[in-house]
Amino acid sequence: MYNDQGFHVAVVGATGAVGQQMLNMLKDTTLPIRELTCLASKRSAGQTIDFEGEKIVIKEAVPEAFEGIDVALFSAGGSVSKELAPEAAKRGAIVIDNTSAFRMDENVPLVVPEVNEQALFDHQGIIANPNCSTIQMVAALEPIRKNFGLNRIIVSTYQAVSGAGAVAIEELRNQSQQLLNEEAIKPEILPVKSDEKHYQIAFNAIPQIDKFQDNDYTFEEMKMINETKKIMDDSNIRVAATCVRLPIATGHAESVYIEVDKDDVSSEDLKKILSEAPGVTLQDDPANQIYPMPADSVGKKDVFVGRIRRDPDIKNGFHLWVVSDNLLKGAAWNSVQIAESLVKLGILKLK
Amino acid sequence: MYNDQGFHVAVVGATGAVGQQMLNMLKDTTLPIRELTCLASKRSAGQTIDFEGEKIVIKEAVPEAFEGIDVALFSAGGSVSKELAPEAAKRGAIVIDNTSAFRMDENVPLVVPEVNEQALFDHQGIIANPNCSTIQMVAALEPIRKNFGLNRIIVSTYQAVSGAGAVAIEELRNQSQQLLNEEAIKPEILPVKSDEKHYQIAFNAIPQIDKFQDNDYTFEEMKMINETKKIMDDSNIRVAATCVRLPIATGHAESVYIEVDKDDVSSEDLKKILSEAPGVTLQDDPANQIYPMPADSVGKKDVFVGRIRRDPDIKNGFHLWVVSDNLLKGAAWNSVQIAESLVKLGILKLK
Numbered sequence: 001m002y003n004d005q006g007f008h009v010a011v012v013g014a015t016g017a018v019g020q021q022m023l024n025m026l027k028d029t030t031l032p033i034r035e036l037t038c039l040a041s042k043r044s045a046g047q048t049i050d051f052e053g054e055k056i057v058i059k060e061a062v063p064e065a066f067e068g069i070d071v072a073l074f075s076a077g078g079s080v081s082k083e084l085a086p087e088a089a090k091r092g093a094i095v096i097d098n099t100s101a102f103r104m105d106e107n108v109p110l111v112v113p114e115v116n117e118q119a120l121f122d123h124q125g126i127i128a129n130p131n132c133s134t135i136q137m138v139a140a141l142e143p144i145r146k147n148f149g150l151n152r153i154i155v156s157t158y159q160a161v162s163g164a165g166a167v168a169i170e171e172l173r174n175q176s177q178q179l180l181n182e183e184a185i186k187p188e189i190l191p192v193k194s195d196e197k198h199y200q201i202a203f204n205a206i207p208q209i210d211k212f213q214d215n216d217y218t219f220e221e222m223k224m225i226n227e228t229k230k231i232m233d234d235s236n237i238r239v240a241a242t243c244v245r246l247p248i249a250t251g252h253a254e255s256v257y258i259e260v261d262k263d264d265v266s267s268e269d270l271k272k273i274l275s276e277a278p279g280v281t282l283q284d285d286p287a288n289q290i291y292p293m294p295a296d297s298v299g300k301k302d303v304f305v306g307r308i309r310r311d312p313d314i315k316n317g318f319h320l321w322v323v324s325d326n327l328l329k330g331a332a333w334n335s336v337q338i339a340e341s342l343v344k345l346g347i348l349k350l351k
Numbered sequence: 352m353y354n355d356q357g358f359h360v361a362v363v364g365a366t367g368a369v370g371q372q373m374l375n376m377l378k379d380t381t382l383p384i385r386e387l388t389c390l391a392s393k394r395s396a397g398q399t400i401d402f403e404g405e406k407i408v409i410k411e412a413v414p415e416a417f418e419g420i421d422v423a424l425f426s427a428g429g430s431v432s433k434e435l436a437p438e439a440a441k442r443g444a445i446v447i448d449n450t451s452a453f454r455m456d457e458n459v460p461l462v463v464p465e466v467n468e469q470a471l472f473d474h475q476g477i478i479a480n481p482n483c484s485t486i487q488m489v490a491a492l493e494p495i496r497k498n499f500g501l502n503r504i505i506v507s508t509y510q511a512v513s514g515a516g517a518v519a520i521e522e523l524r525n526q527s528q529q530l531l532n533e534e535a536i537k538p539e540i541l542p543v544k545s546d547e548k549h550y551q552i553a554f555n556a557i558p559q560i561d562k563f564q565d566n567d568y569t570f571e572e573m574k575m576i577n578e579t580k581k582i583m584d585d586s587n588i589r590v591a592a593t594c595v596r597l598p599i600a601t602g603h604a605e606s607v608y609i610e611v612d613k614d615d616v617s618s619e620d621l622k623k624i625l626s627e628a629p630g631v632t633l634q635d636d637p638a639n640q641i642y643p644m645p646a647d648s649v650g651k652k653d654v655f656v657g658r659i660r661r662d663p664d665i666k667n668g669f670h671l672w673v674v675s676d677n678l679l680k681g682a683a684w685n686s687v688q689i690a691e692s693l694v695k696l697g698i699l700k701l702k
Contacts, residue, residue, distance in 0.1 A: 199644060247554060
């Protein structure tokens with residue numbers, strides 16, 4: 001898959017749950033790749049990663065490691081991005097950052113290609129990949145917004161543990177087995193590793209993702225609210241969010257309630273628009289019990305939408321059920337897709 | 352616990368998940384019990400049930416079995432209730448029915464004692480126990496409605512499998528173990544046993560509870576919409592619902608968004624009202640990561656409420672997170688509580 005006429009791509013955080021999927025997504029990207037560099041913490045440096053039959057030695061992520069890099073995909077935590085993304089950009093790399101470090105920075109485009117690809121033209125070296133739960137929601141809602149207007153979103157999420165990393169998947173697995181064995185459990189990771197209290201995730205639901213803010217919303221909820229307005233470039237859309245962690249390894253689901261601007265829209269209109277929308281697969285046939293589910297979404301790049309129906313009491317109110325692989329469209333795939341868009345739009349060019 | 356001056360109580364469906372909890376709830380009820388009769392299908396007749404150290408032989412549920420019964424608690428499925436509840440009522444018993452058979456019948460009170468106990472005065476022999484997900488929601492919202500008015504509810508549920516019976520708990524357990532062992536699974540019960548397709552519930556989310564209706568809503572969703580309006584005796588409240596089955600054995604959670612009538616209400620006002628409300632326990636302290644969770648609700652009679660916060664964009668919009676044991680307040684406890692209310696209000700009297 002290497003291409004002499006391609007780019008030198010770096011993946012920062014290559015050993016993590018998202019980093020691994022970034023490497024997977026790079027295997028069949030349209031982005032031409034000349035060389036691939038894997039970067040991680042000092043602790044992981046020296047380990048090797050298999051990539052297309054080749055063993056790549058992981059290097060330590062330090063400023064000098066970005067010399068000669070064209071595109072750097074970051075997914076190694078916010079503090080790493082804050083420190084090293086500007087260093088990478090200074091050395092000429094375009095950074096696509098999957099952390100929350102720069103998302104609300106007004107000089108940083110926050111991009112879901114199906115929604116606001118054109119914002120990439122404004123980049124100043126760093127481009128932010130939105131939060132996983134935001135990406136799948138705006139990908140499903142943008143075609144509706146474009147055709148019928150959108151003035152309100154009320155979303156409740158059903159989020160998988162892999163959003164909290166590989167250690168959280170391991171915790172779900174171990175805890176599930178211990179509870180099935182009727183053994184004692186000792187939660188240590190979820191809901192937030194650095195928070196004081198940790199709770200049972202197996203066979204439970206935890207209404208906390210990321211840390212609580214002063215306004216009693218979690219940071220995850222505020223991400224959904226603020227990022228949606230930024231990506232859709234409309235501060236007037238009212239967004240309300242409740243984010244919940246569930247005993248699911250991978251695949252986020254969302255119960256999304258919307259109010260459109262137009263008064264004469266039917267649920268069939270929404271289905272038609274979504275059946276033609278890029279990156280969206282409509283799975284909506286109640287009579288045959290067809291609707292999206294997290295287990296079916298794993299490993300797929302699309303956003304799946306179903307259960308579309310009008311509010312019996314509100315003419316312009318509609319329900320949707322939106323599911324996607326949180327590690328792919330919610331993270332790794334959207335990042336690689338941004339790199340592909342940069343090439344397509346002529347922003348990233350071969351030197 | 353038997354009392355010579357008490358009532359003759361029958362439990363119909365005594366071997367089921369809810370029936371078992373009805374017997375548990377009868378162990379420490381204030382309802383005086385003279386005699387307890389356990390009824391079930393022909394298949395279960397002859398088996399014995401331990402109750403307070405006594406072995407009770409299960410009898411077949413036939414019309415004649417209700418001779419001399421004062422109160423009959425039904426939880427053996429809608430078709431059994433449709434056939435036998437009128438027979439029991441005809442013989443002088445007051446029926447408290449936990450199925451959906453009579454809930455929307457205008458001659459049948461649909462009662463959550465904390466909300467509309469007075470409706471019991473209108474009974475004509477049959478009283479309906481509402482759907483589990485409806486009960487916990489209206490118990491949490493009624494104190495708010497009474498003080499601040501309530502014009503809109505948008506709810507997304509996170510429902511445990513025990514709502515689909517003991518076989519569904521067994522399916523969740525077996526499937527979880529098989530998936531942990533990386534073995535093949537064969538779903539046979541959920542989402543709806545009598546439907547054509549069955550799906551993985553372990554480590555997944557199924558956006559279908561009960562059968563689909565012609566309007567693309569599930570029956571569970573329509574129950575929440577219609578029953579809420581009937582219990583609150585207000586057809587103007589707009590209710591929108593999405594119901595989702597999750598890999599949780601017991602304990603339903605709900606992300607509830609409301610709009611109150613008054614414009615000057617704060618989230619502190621809601622917390623104060625709920626902290627004083629009957630049958631409700633406030634668990635709301637984000638700074639200390641205090642919020643309700645299904646695993647903590649198991650075996651408890653109360654409805655737990657937390658994550659109360661105002662919508663940043665809508666002055667009279669608020670979020671709540673409502674959790675309760677679906678087999679207790681959602682079913683068995685609410686049924687027994689109705690019986691206690693009947694005595695308290697002087698409707699059920701010793702002969």
